[in-house]
Amino acid sequence: MxxxxxxxxxxxxxxxxxxxxxxxxxxxxxGYEIVELEGAxxxxxxxxxxxxxxxxxxxxxxxxxxxxxxxxxxxxxxxxSCYGSLNEARYHMEKHPEIKEQVNKILAKxxxxxxxxxxxxxxxxxxxxxxxxxxxxxxxxxxxxxxKCAVQTGCHNLWxxxxxxxxxxxxxxxxxxxxxxxAMGGVAPHxxxxxxxxxxxxxxxxxxEKSLALFKKKLDVIKEEVDPDVNVMGCSSCLLQFDAGxxxxxxxxxxxxxxxxxxxxxxxxxxxxxDVEKATAMASIPLNGxxxxxxxxx
Amino acid sequence: MEEGGVNVIDLTQADESxxxxxxxxxxxxxxxxxxxxxxxxxCPMALAxxxxxxxxxxxxxxxxxxxxxxxxxxxxxxxSCNRCVEICPMDVKPYEVIQAVRRAAMKVESCPANxxxxxxNLYRFGHAVxxxxxxxxxxxxGLPEKPPTAISFDELRKKYQEVLKQTILEExxxxxxx
Numbered sequence: 250m251x252x253x254x255x256x257x258x259x260x261x262x263x264x265x266x267x268x269x270x271x272x273x274x275x276x277x278x279x280g281y282e283i284v285e286l287e288g289a290x291x292x293x294x295x296x297x298x299x300x301x302x303x304x305x306x307x308x309x310x311x312x313x314x315x316x317x318x319x320x321x322x323x324x325x326x327x328x329x330s331c332y333g334s335l336n337e338a339r340y341h342m343e344k345h346p347e348i349k350e351q352v353n354k355i356l357a358k359x360x361x362x363x364x365x366x367x368x369x370x371x372x373x374x375x376x377x378x379x380x381x382x383x384x385x386x387x388x389x390x391x392x393x394x395x396x397k398c399a400v401q402t403g404c405h406n407l408w409x410x411x412x413x414x415x416x417x418x419x420x421x422x423x424x425x426x427x428x429x430x431x432a433m434g435g436v437a438p439h440x441x442x443x444x445x446x447x448x449x450x451x452x453x454x455x456x457x458e459k460s461l462a463l464f465k466k467k468l469d470v471i472k473e474e475v476d477p478d479v480n481v482m483g484c485s486s487c488l489l490q491f492d493a494g495x496x497x498x499x500x501x502x503x504x505x506x507x508x509x510x511x512x513x514x515x516x517x518x519x520x521x522x523x524d525v526e527k528a529t530a531m532a533s534i535p536l537n538g539x540x541x542x543x544x545x546x547x
Numbered sequence: 548m549e550e551g552g553v554n555v556i557d558l559t560q561a562d563e564s565x566x567x568x569x570x571x572x573x574x575x576x577x578x579x580x581x582x583x584x585x586x587x588x589x590c591p592m593a594l595a596x597x598x599x600x601x602x603x604x605x606x607x608x609x610x611x612x613x614x615x616x617x618x619x620x621x622x623x624x625x626x627s628c629n630r631c632v633e634i635c636p637m638d639v640k641p642y643e644v645i646q647a648v649r650r651a652a653m654k655v656e657s658c659p660a661n662x663x664x665x666x667x668n669l670y671r672f673g674h675a676v677x678x679x680x681x682x683x684x685x686x687x688x689g690l691p692e693k694p695p696t697a698i699s700f701d702e703l704r705k706k707y708q709e710v711l712k713q714t715i716l717e718e719x720x721x722x723x724x725x
Binding site for chain 2: 257259260262263264266267269270285286287288289290291293294295296297298299300301302303304305308309312330333355356358359360361404405407408409410411420421444445446448450451452454455456459460462463466524527530531
């Protein structure tokens with residue numbers, strides 16, 4: 250059985266454990282043994298150590314990477330920030346041996362070492378490249394039955410491509426998440442603001458109203474051009490904005506429609522027969538219509 | 548700074564040493580910027596309407612406007628999305644300029660309060676985001692109350708804290724690292 254280290258991060262285990270449940274279900278269904286990365290921490294988030302110092306950032310990331318190295322596994326994460334921070338720290342250490350050296354001096358004091366042997370995946374690239382679309386298709390129990398999906402890959406899953414082991418052919422015209430949805434029986438058209446930022450993260454913390462206005466601008470284009478049954482996320486931070494953030498806009502009477510949001514691991518897990526209650530337990534915008542469409546199609 | 552960004556550039560405020568400081572803090576290609584504006588064309592800060600977005604931040608950085616940059620909170624609204632790094636024709640790596648400004652600001656404690664909250668959580672719990680009530684949420688989906696991260700392993704968390712203590716956090720943190 251193939252093994253994979255599941256890097257949880259913060260938002261998935263603490264705010265959206267339904268995504269964690271779904272990711273675990275999905276990886277098991279795909280035939281992977283999940284290796285727990287005991288003692289793993291925050292990636293670290295960009296507003297923390299990366300905003301203090303490059304060596305401190307690299308050391309905090311290398312702590313996490315070394316846990317996977319000790320267990321001899323690659324890492325997978327459902328959070329774009331984790332994917333970005335871990336891969337960027339790794340990139341800086343590989344590009345600048347002196348940083349790697351300083352990091353290892355720090356890690357040595359707690360009996361650890363960073364070697365650089367572990368690859369960091371996100372679920373989009375993992376499903377697309379490692380699992381493969383045909384294989385994914387063969388594991389589906391409930392076809393998506395023409396479910397219309399508007400996809401949101403997420404910034405950190407795309408850029409900076411210099412730091413990533415694999416990526417879209419054109420990062421400003423991403424297709425992988427669309428192809429994954431379509432392989433499972435969905436319809437996932439391109440739309441003009443597909444790479445626009447959702448506004449979650451530092452912008453939401455620093456300028457909340459502007460962040461939500463930026464998000465609404467994107468959502469309005471999605472509604473007009475795609476009018477989807479569901480928004481499908483490649484990143485857990487985007488999920489927070491598309492779900493709870495959208496519910497907040499409705500509550501504030503700044504939005505007069507609702508489009509449910511789901512992380513790709515939730516959608517794929519449900520298509521493979523996961524417990525729907527558990528897989529969608531934390532959704533602010535109900536996913537009933539989406540589930541009915543999927544389950545009604547079989 | 549006046550509302551609306553840097554409306555009048557006062558070159559008497561220019562501080563060459565600040566440019567050098569930013570270069571040392573990671574903005575190595577800062578001086579290559581030609582102010583073409585490609586970064587601004589993709590920057591979420593610009594699209595969201597923050598007055599002081601990436602192109603203007605780099606402009607101010609290249610003029611050495613230390614006070615302007617350290618007093619404005621815009622750099623903390625940056626999403627770290629790296630679109631600017633991807634698109635910059637001069638390979639300035641604009642996001643690294645943002646990080647350098649943040650690093651300079653941290654040294655003089657000129658950052659939003661929630662930055663310290665994130666750092667404090669990171670140090671104490673191993674998680675920058677550590678919301679209350681998560682145990683109930685996890686139980687609802689049939690997962691153990693605590694995830695198998697540093698929050699579940701006291702010894703490992705202490706080791707992680709030892710790692711952080713050897714970084715610049717030890718000098719900067721306005722809270723005790725104990």
